[in-house]
Amino acid sequence: MKCPFCGCEDSRVIDSRSVEEGASIRRRRECPRCGRRFTTYEKYEQIPLLVIKRDGRREMFDSKKILAGLLRAFEKRPFTYEQI
Ligand SMILES: [Zn+2]
Numbered sequence: 001m002k003c004p005f006c007g008c009e010d011s012r013v014i015d016s017r018s019v020e021e022g023a024s025i026r027r028r029r030e031c032p033r034c035g036r037r038f039t040t041y042e043k044y045e046q047i048p049l050l051v052i053k054r055d056g057r058r059e060m061f062d063s064k065k066i067l068a069g070l071l072r073a074f075e076k077r078p079f080t081y082e083q084i
Contacts, residue, residue, distance in 0.1 A: 011031050049061035
């Protein structure tokens with residue numbers, strides 16, 4: 001991986017450990033040119049969630065739409081935002 005400080009194309013892994021209960025790997029790297037250290041994370045690629053609409057169309061899942069629907073449903077009811 002490219003050094004973020006000097007742009008050197010190479011870096012050496014000096015430590016590698018599993019984080020987030022094994023869902024991610026954190027690596028400490030050192031640049032062979034400027035000697036500075038930096039950290040990288042290796043994670044699963046996010047697989048986009050698709051929503052199949054009633055008419056068969058597919059669109060990207062958007063949690064903001066769920067929240068907007070909930071707020072609309074609770075609009076005239078005596079609940080606070082935190083309770084919802
Ligand atoms: Zn460097």
